Amino acid sequence: MxxxxxxxxxxxxxxxxxxxxxxxxxxxxxxxxxxxxxxxxxxxxxxxxxxxxxxxxxxxxxxxxxxxxxxxxxxxxxxxxxxxxxxxxxxxxxxxxxxxxxxxxxxxxxxxxxxxxTTTGGARVRALDELDGDDLLAAFRAVLEAVLHEWNGVEPTPGRTHPPTRATALGPYLERELRAAGTWEKVHDAMSIFGFHSDAESLLIDSRPLPNPLRALDPASPYHRQPIDFHPGFAHGDLHGGNVLVPCGADGRPYPERFSLVGLSAIDAEAPLTRDLAALLLATVLRYVPSLTRGESEALITYLVHPQRGRPGTLPGPVAELVRIADEVGTAYARPPGGTPTWRRQARLSLIAQALTCTTFEDLRPDRGLWCLRLAARAMQAHLDEHPLPSAAVPAPPTAVGRWPVSPPAIPRRETGTAHPRQRSDADPPDAGPVAPPVVTARRVGARGRSPRRMLLWCVLAAALLAAVGIAVWVLDPLATPPRRAGNQPANTGLASFAKRCW
Structure with a gap:
């Protein structure tokens, strides 16, 4: 039955x-x-x-x-x-x-x-999200290698040693990735939820101004038109651990080479090939972020932004291996030396887009969502450092409009269901940023004026002052009126007269 x-x-x-x-x-x-x-x-x-x-x-x-x-x-x-x-x-x-x-x-x-x-038939299956340790790493590698080398295998062509490229610009590249993820409209709201202006030139995070990744989406920004080359091809478009199913034997042993992908609504035949790589990598490492110390969190961001520098010594094995595998599989597909610079550049841009996308997910707020925003800003800083604009096109010094507090509150937010970040330990570096502070305090400056809450407070105080003056006039007027002069006209002097003029 x-x-x-x-x-x-x-x-x-x-x-x-x-x-x-x-x-x-x-x-x-x-x-x-x-x-x-x-x-x-x-x-x-x-x-x-x-x-x-x-x-x-x-x-x-x-x-x-x-x-x-x-x-x-x-x-x-x-x-x-x-x-x-x-x-x-x-x-x-x-x-x-x-x-x-x-x-x-x-x-x-x-x-x-x-x-x-699925292609797994009637076998017992487990999602990649349910795997851990060596099983997770094996399945992670198998999926990336198959998506790149099998689905997007490049036939040998005389005179070409790496996959074909397409030309675009920085702003349109990021916009396309956000639209493909369905977060184009949501990401600006997410920035305001975290206390930042989406049109600001920079974000002040741990007392350090970082470029706002969303500024490149504005056609008025000089970075919007910066030329970008990328490798195009087939992409799943929604590649996370829940959409990767791995068959298992009767003993529970997984067979990663026989994986199956579900959720095919976002497939794109002309997508940047780093879209799937960045999506699966970030979705998988986010499982480990709540358990990292602040020093480890900082090391993970650095490794994601600069994988070519090698694994930081403070980063735990499983997380570091995921980053290493993604970089190794991707650069092998790009066939160095010709394709590696283009591949790593577009991989970083796809990472920025995926990190911004993750800020819109309610189940990642506030801790991991803020961590992703910091990752996106750091990756954008690295991109601009390595590919600067001509000095004549560089905008004016940026104005910081938000602040990420160094010390998180003592009480976690329960409605998110996410782990509370660890407090700073003596072993952590003094300048390491927080893994996931639950609250961001916004600071609005410039032509935008004061915050609505502060303006409301000033209005209430002004109304109270005027009311107090009015009461004083009503109470003091009979007491302060002098004897009438000739013609029954009172003298226009004294406290009551002054109060009346104020009122």
């Missing part, structure tokens, strides 16, 4: 659609109790279900499928992504991309229900 859907699928519209589907196709559909409802960039919901169907003679066949519920705004985008995914040459799509096994079902509220069967 199949498990009832109600305990695991609380949405009544979705539950009714699944039950109707099972009746119409003469199959029993159930949801395993351990199912997790995962959400990707596009707002879709993905979970595991089991289909049981009769097969002759008198037997039943059960297979595992993935049910994906698309929001109304992206229902057609998923179909286009499926077609793009299978347009690539080679066997990557057949070996690693989920198949649509039934026609999609349109729900009455505009959403779309889709059924995907």
């Amino acid at each position: 199949a498990e009832p859907l109600e305990p695991y699928v609380p949405d009544p519209t979705l539950r009714a659609a699944l039950e109707d589907f099972g009746q119409q196709c003469h199959r029993e559909i159930s949801v395993p109790p351990q199912t997790r409802l995962d959400r990707g960039y596009g707002g879709a919901t993905l979970f595991v279900a089991r289909l049981t169907e009769p097969v002759p003679p008198g037997r039943t066949l059960t297979r595992k499928v993935f049910v994906k519920v698309l929001p109304a705004r992206s229902r057609n985008r998923e179909v286009r992504g499926q077609h793009r995914a299978r347009a690539a040459p080679g066997d990557f799509a057949r070996r690693h991309l989920a198949e649509q096994i039934f026609p999609p079902i349109d729900l009455r509220d505009g959403r779309r229900l889709m059924f995907e069967e």
Whole structure:
């Protein structure tokens, strides 16, 4: 007997659609109790279900499928992504991309229900997010190598030693990456939530001004038009640990080379190839950020921004290995020496875009979201240091408009569900920044004036002062009025007269 859907699928519209589907196709559909409802960039919901169907003679066949519920705004985008995914040459799509096994079902509220069967078949699977240690590192490497070398394999061409490149500019590159992640509108709001102006030239973080990565998106910024070359190709577009499924044997041993990718709505055939690498790398290392000391957090940012400098000695093994593997696989694909500078440059820009994207995720706020903002600013500083503009095009000295406090509050914010950052230890360097301070204090300056809260306080004080003067006039007027003179006209002198003029 199949498990009832109600305990695991609380949405009544979705539950009714699944039950109707099972009746119409003469199959029993159930949801395993351990199912997790995962959400990707596009707002879709993905979970595991089991289909049981009769097969002759008198037997039943059960297979595992993935049910994906698309929001109304992206229902057609998923179909286009499926077609793009299978347009690539080679066997990557057949070996690693989920198949649509039934026609999609349109729900009455505009959403779309889709059924995907992974390349893992009926094997027990674990998401990459559920792996750790050597299993995680092996699966991480297998996914990146397959995406680059199998899905985007470059045929040998006379006179070319590295993948082809395309030309663009810094502002359009970052804008394209944010739009692809669905965070173009959200990232400016995230900056204000953290206490910064999205149009400021710089951000003051730990008393150190860093360039604001969002300024390059403004066509008025001289950095917006800075020329950029990048390697294009196929990208999954929503590559995080929840969309990577790894089959396991009966003993629980994973087989990373047989991984399967689900959630194909954001596939792009002309994307920067570092999009997937940066997304999977950052999503995976963020699992470890809350447990790092401040010195380790600083070392991780430095290693992500400058992987060519080698692993910092203070960084723990698993986190350092993830960064090393991503850089090693990427530069090997770029085929040095010709492609390595271009690859590392675009990898850093994709890292900036992915870090900004992560600031918009509510489940990463405030600690890891702020850490990502700091990473984006540091990466932008490194980019501008290595690729400066001509002196005539450099803007005026930046104005710091925000402040990241050095010491986090003693009480963590409970609604985020994230770990509270560690307090500073004697072993940490004195100038190391915080891993994840829960609160950012904004400081607004210049033509924008004072903050709304301070202006409101001044208005309240002014109103109270005027009210006090009015009361004084009313109380003191009978006492301060002198005897009437000839003509019954009072003298216009004394305290009451002064108070009346003030009132």
